[in-house]
Amino acid sequence: MGEPAPRGNADPDRCRVHAPGHDHLRWRRNTPVGLRVLRGARLPRREAAEPPAPERSIPDPGRALRRGGCAQVPGIRPAREPRRAHQDPRHRALPVDPRVDRVRAGAARVGGAGGVKHDVGLCALIVNYNTGSYAVSCVESLQREWAREGRDPARLSIVCVDNASPTDQSEFLTRLEGLGVEVVRSEENLGYARGMNLAYERTDGAPGDAVAVLNPDLFFLPGAIGTMIDYLFDHPECGCVDPATCIDALGVFNLPRNLLPTPVEHWRVTLAQLTPAFARRYSRYRLRRALEWWGTDQPVASDMLSGCCLFLRRAVVERMGRVMDPRYPLYFEDTDLFRTLRGMGLTVVHHGGARILHHWSRSALVGGDFDHEPQRRHDISRDLYYAKFYGPLGRLAVAAANALHRRWPKDRLGRPMAELEHLGDFDGPLELTLPREARFLIEISVNPTFIICGGIFGEGASWVCPEEAWEWLFQLDYYVRAVDLDTLETLGTWSFRKTSAGRNHAMTSEEIEALEGRLLSAAVR
Structure with a gap:
């Protein structure tokens, strides 16, 4: 079925939901308050668009940055097909891709796209660590959707770096080579950032091509590639774009929104773990931002994305001179990338109209041991990140919270x-x-403070988890709460333990095809 996946140094999201620590969590700041939860989850209108800010130089890694601005969308409107996006007046305007429900429309296609809007090449980069079976499935889904959209197979190149996986990956690496992937077998664990840079060095292409930074435990769904490529090349002010991610093919479990790490947010999360009162306050803060993320199928400008699937223009990567800062041994390398792009005057965009499956840290094995080497690498990366962007005072504030x-x-x-x-x-x-009876959101977490959660939308007086979604949960203790979407009132809070083992093999194209109209049937419409 698939080889076991012990803790993985290849996945920057491995501790996003489950780690006993909290320093790795991704936070954001300067988010407008007052987000209202409305019946239709769409972006609001804006009155006028401002020109994109001029390009700025890449931040100097030797000094701290204290840049406060970010392009964000402050609310959600109930319109079915909004024409434009409202923008907080402090930030740059974000143009909106006019297509709605691109993923479901793509899923309904049975043939090719009949022509593509932006006929560009794509170099896909993957770093593997004990997850060869998932990497094979990821590549197969990428190649299949590339062909489904009518794109030239010769313009898709894929490089996979095996980061000295301790378990035997030869079977899967050979299968990848049979799919046309260039496999680089590293003799040492380079870490995620250096592994990505090595993969990029093995590629070539034109400045007008695209580059995809991928975790191995992904599965591409119909329409996702075209939606991200079209948005990226329609909006030259966009530095990178990522898709909406869910664990299961029905779209039941929406993965958490990553918030930008800052000293203030670090203190918020620390206090939330110390007292229930702070946990409730932080929950309200986090929930408003999560609803903005989960409740749209349109692009949303942000300061932080998930690092599992990123599409960039090759010209932007060439300007940076690398994909990621190689000094990060593990974790925070994607956060650094987003801050670097924004420092260059580019936007960082989450596109809810593109959906993929992310098999929830299969490259990390949730519940595995986070001590020793992964913890050591995490601490080094954390200290480097806060020193680079917040200086000595920022590092001191984080150290005080940890103490x-x-x-x-x-x-x-x-x-x-x-x-x-x-x-x-x-x-x-x-x-x-x-x-x-209510329109509700169910939040599920492995932490009773609910500092970071997955989200499930529903309606009625009860909810039953579909078998297709249940199988993806690990054998762990879980904490669940239901929130009324119209009033934000908590309807109940529960705990349970899943005693059956979680699925440990990737989706297949046959399973996707068998779902037919049920594919993403639970996703936000």
Whole structure:
């Protein structure tokens, strides 16, 4: 089926949901407050667009940066097909791609695209660490969707660097080579950033081509490639774009939104783990930003994305001189990339109209041991990031928060932010009964403070997890709460344990085709 995936140094998202620490979480700042939850999840209008800001030089890694501006969208409007995006007056305007439901339209196609808008080449870069079976599935889905859109196979090149995986990957690396992938077998674990840079060095192409930075545990769905490429080349002010990600092919489990790491946000998360009162306050802060992310199929400008799937123009990568800063041994390399792009006057955009599957840290094995080498690399990267962008005072603020966390009584760390009803053990799919009929959001986390969560949308007085989504959850303790989308009132908070093993092999094209109209049927419309 697929080889086991112990902790992985190839996946910058491995601790996004499950790590016992919290320094790695991605945060953002300067987000407008007052986001209203409306019945239709769409972007609001703007009155006028401003020209993009002039290009600026790449930040000097030897000094700190304290740049406060970012291009963000402050709210959501219920219109079905908005023509333009509203923009906070402090930030640059973000043009909106006029296509709606591109993914579902792409899924309905049975033949080629009949011509493409931007006929560009694509160099896809993958770093593998013990996840060869997933890398094979990722490449197969990428090649299949590239052909489905009517693109020239000769213009798609893929390079995979195996980062000295400790388990035998020869079978899967040979299969990748059979698919036309250039496989580079490193004799040492280079880390994610150096691995990506090495993969890029093995490519060639024109400045007008695209570059994709990919985790191995991805699966491309119909329409995603074209949506991201078209947006990227329609908007030259865009530095990189990423898709919406979900664990399962039905689109039930939306993966968490990453927030930009800052000293202030680091303190917010630290305090949330110390006391339930702070946890509830941080939950309200995080929920508003997550709804903006999950509740749209349009582009949203941000200061932070997931690093699992990024599309960039090759000309932008050439200007940077590399894909990622090689000094990061693991973690924070994608955060540095986003800040570098924004420092160059480019936007960083999440496109809700492009959807892919991200098999939720299969390259990391959720629940695995985070101590020793991964922890050491994380700490080095964290210190480098805060020194580079926030200087000595920023590092001092983060160190103070960490010291407080270490000294806090262990029995008072990570207390639930609300009283939990324990539902017991579940071998089969979870069933929830709500106190009343409602349009609801279910948040699921492995942490009782809910500092970071996946999201599930539903309507009614109950919810049953589909089997196709349930199988992707690991065998762990989970914490769940339901929120009324119209009032933001908490309808209930529960805990349960999944006793059945999680799926450990990637999706196949046959499974996707068998879903037919059910593909992404639970995704936001």
